[in-house]
Amino acid sequence: MKNKNTDSSRRKFLKQSSLAGVGAVLTMGMTPSLLAGDLNNAARPAILGGPSAWDKAKWIKWPIWVPETDEKRVLEVLRSGVWSRAGVVNEFEAAWANVNGAKRCLVVNNGTNALIVALNQLDIKGGDEVLVPPYTFISTVQAILMNGAMPVFVDIDPETYQIDPAKIEAKITPRTKAILPVHILGMPADMPRIMEIAKKHNLFVVEDACQAPLTEVNNQKVGTIGNAGCFSFQNSKNIPIGEGGAILSNDVSFMDRCVSFQNLGLPYGTAVGTFNAGSVRIGTKVRITEYQAAIGLAQLQRLDAQTTVREENAKYLKSKIKDIPGIVPYKLYDCATRVSFHLFSFRYKKEDFQGLSRNSFLQALRAE
Missing domain, CATH: 3.40.640.10 (Type I PLP-dependent aspartate aminotransferase-like (Major domain))
Structure with missing residues (x-):
């Protein structure tokens, strides 16, 4: 069971270290396990040997379908x-x-x-x-x-x-x-x-x-x-x-x-x-x-409810990352009254991460 402070400490780690260690891992050929021994932080990023932020087995698979109803319609067409x-x-x-x-x-x-x-x-x-x-x-x-x-x-x-x-x-x-x-x-x-x-x-x-x-x-x-x-x-x-x-x-x-x-x-x-x-x-x-x-x-039949969930998830994620230096979430026009959020977007400013390249930053995210 993860410590209840894992999320906040991970963000603190990002602010303090700016993932500088990731650059060493990726550019010097070091393995995460070698560098991880030098870090006394249970919330270190997964790419440095820490626990991932989310169990990948729990990610929702896409597309979603309901056999009882969806397959029935397709079978009706077939027959x-x-x-x-x-x-x-x-x-x-x-x-x-x-x-x-x-x-x-x-x-x-x-x-x-x-x-x-x-x-x-x-x-x-x-x-x-x-x-x-x-x-x-x-x-x-x-x-x-x-x-x-x-x-x-x-x-x-x-x-x-x-x-x-x-x-x-x-x-x-x-x-x-x-x-x-x-x-x-x-x-x-x-x-x-x-x-x-x-x-x-x-x-x-x-x-x-x-x-x-x-x-x-x-x-x-x-x-x-x-x-x-x-x-x-x-x-x-x-x-x-x-x-x-x-x-x-x-x-x-x-x-x-x-x-x-x-x-x-x-x-x-x-x-x-x-x-x-x-x-x-x-x-x-x-x-x-x-x-x-x-x-x-x-x-x-599911689109409206899924769109509501997408909006709620985007607002929640934005509230959690907006104060991290170097992460600038999307901005909406005032005329936007509903947003379907096909993808969540933000700008990455490497100068706030000690010059860590965009590709290296993405590798660190994928490891989570």
Whole structure:
């Protein structure tokens, strides 16, 4: 049983020693056990031979599923013999639109294609520029390039990690067609200021909300604020279904075009070909399966409660580390009313750890 003062003494150790010993372990080839003998501190970091902060066997495995309910839905699809897009996909789309308060939802086979389809059907093409933060997953930029447009990087706010609205207008040119804010790590961008700039310059806004399901700005779900919002249901995401993605929008005509485009350009609603109502448009095939939708419906049953836990955990962890010199936790914009915290973030300042490199610091964390 660990001493009840282990947590506080470990933080005290961090403040006093600044993990200087870790640098010796990693750069001089010393083993943790050799150095540990020189430290008279039961709360020394695990990389120096101390006990780990947490039993790794107790970490929650992801994704989470409940056999009694989740497997039942998948088996129903299997036994139906209808495995391509059909009624279960329609149900998943309606559910995700309803959860977010959006008029329409289209689910596709991954978040990357959700971004590609959305940009394509806003007529983003060669010669256009799209403003995007450099701190994002590669898919955000690939979606712009796949449509022939040019990504123009707008630096982030170092405290919130989001695209900095104060730097956007300086990057706008006559070729700028859209702004693509990324709600990175599950935290929201400053959407009120971004929308104000977009309206002023007549620009589209496509939200990359792949890491931020249920995150809110002024009590409105991200992904429903701009012209379109894109989500990912990849295995590591907050709604894991293996692979999957979604587009949300309140623009019916735009969504009709997206549905048509992702289904080989076949006519849908107001989206019809040039010659007549039955003619085919340019399109591709990125449809989702009934299996994925069945898993998605099951995962949605847990999402709200899991998001609440994520928020509580993030607030607790922030309160515990905010006073450690060299550790600067995330900052939220005042407009953030709910945060899904796909990941917990902080900045590391090596000057407060006697120059210990970022990689060495990460090694020490992983050892815990």
